[in-house]
């Protein structure tokens with residue numbers, strides 16, 4: 251037996267992460283966070299408004315660089331990358347979803363989903379096939395030709411999820427994807443997101459306060475004023491899955 255082969259892989263490793271907006275110490279919003287996310291895990295980040303969830307997700311998703319600390323995604327030290335390298339890593343390996351879809355208004359749903367594939371020079375035939383499959387997976391095959399203004403808020407978020415998954419990311423980072431939706435639409439969207447990432451085995455970090463998703467996450471991390479519990483994420487197991 252090859253004992254050198256790791257059976258558990260780590261996709262995200264955050265060590266002693268600090269971040270601040272503006273002057274220290276008043277502007278400091280993350281205070282030495284450490285966490286690990288294993289391949290295929292679904293980790294929910296919860297906490298009160300202003301607790302630092304968006305800041306943490308933006309750093310893990312490579313949208314911003316930390317004031318201090320180490321962030322490793324898929325074996326690459328994100329905090330050490332320059333702007334261009336960070337962009338490339340995001341393009342190739344990280345999918346992101348935000349409270350607002352951020353779809354380009356002049357493009358159709360299909361064209362929006364195809365944007366990351368164009369950026370990666372996926373050949374047109376393969377691109378079209380992947381886009382069609384993704385739109386079908388999010389239940390919008392019939393709406394491929396619609397522009398964002400012709401879709402509901404929940405449908406736009408579904409397109410955003412399809413776009414985030416288009417390049418088969420190693421990591422999906424979703425920041426409050428239902429924040430702008432009513433309760434029923436929000437639940438529908440989270441059920442879809444959950445099914446998609448479970449089916450694909452995509453490692454996912456999602457900021458949410460939704461009980462339905464919190465009960466289905468592999469782990470729930472509760473941020474409190476920019477801190478996680480001292481003993482680390484394992485000390486806060488996910489709630490039991492309801493029947």
Ligand SMILES: Nc1ncnc2c1ncn2[C@@H]1O[C@H](COP(=O)(O)OP(=O)(O)OP(=O)(O)O)[C@@H](O)[C@H]1O
Pocket residue numbers: 271272279297298299300301302303304305306
């Ligand atoms: N660009 C910014 N400039 C200055 N302060 C900021 C900025 N972004 C966030 N903050 C502050 O940092 C703290 C953490 O904000 P963050 O958005 O990460 O929290 P959050 O948990 O996502 O909250 P919510 O989503 O409920 O707004 C808050 O006190 C917020 O006011």
Ligand SMILES: [Mg+2]
Pocket residue numbers: 303304305425426
């Ligand atoms: Mg937020």
